[in-house]
Amino acid sequence: MTDRLRIALQKKGRLADDSFALLKKCGLRFAIRGGGLLARVKNMPIDLLLVRDDDIPSFVANDAADIGIVGENVLVEEQLTSQDELNANITMRLGFSRCKLSLAAADTGKVQSVTDLNGTRIATTYPGVLGQYLRDNNIKAKLVEMKGAVELAPSIGIAESICDLVSSGATLEANGLTAFKTILESEAVLIQSGRELSAAKAALLDKLMRRIDGVIKSAE
Ligand code: ATP
Ligand code: ZN
Secondary structure (H helix, E strand, O other), rough: OOOOOEEEOOOOOOOOOHHHHHHHOOOOOOOOOOOOOEEEOOOOOOOEEEOOHHHHHHHEEEEEEEEEEEEHHHHHHHHHHHOOOOOOEEEEEEOOOEEEEEEEEEOOOOOOOOHOOOEEEEOOOOOOHHHHHHHHHOOOEEOOOOOOOOOHOOOOOOOOEEEEOOOOOHHHHHEEEEEEEEEEEOEEEEEEEEOOOOHHHHHHHHHHHHHHHHHHHOOO
């Protein structure tokens, strides 16, 4: 059993650079190399696991990592779609990678609001969060599950609306779509399982969290 604290991070993408920058500001010294899945922190007993963001909640839940940095949207989706209860919860909000999971449709189409969704098709990569929203609001619509490029769904005729992540809205606009309802607001979060850490790891995590807190406060 290693006593190095293992942190799961997105290897490459919209969370990755800000996650690395936050840890560097906390005093961790490490280098991210092209193909590597593991980066050792040189000046502290910490290993960084570099993975796809979708794998981070289950890595933490299944004890492949002690903590992780992931979008709240991904955590909630995994919580709602995992077979067993997912042992991963938010320990701290990090304030970067803010985005919204929103419903959007063409300005000229038949879906202009939530009540128009009944009997229509909605394309998404978030069947868990969207399914829950539809159930909670008693809306009967068909989910068209996609792996990406959701914003193309209305123009190719496979759905009347979409449910996708939005930050500036530029991608929606470029595809002739407008958001009409936000169903989840998200930011990067630090996650942890309910398992107890060794005393050494717990002390290190405590120190790291105090530093993260300091970095976030000094940026405000
Ligand atoms: P991976 O290859 O790791 O699976 P990905 O393509 O699923 O990456 P990214 O596009 O890098 O994911 O987004 C990672 C996270 O960044 C999102 O889950 C979300 O929390 C956040 N994010 C912030 N703004 C946006 C945005 N405009 N579009 C998509 N994600 C965003
Ligand atoms: Zn992903």
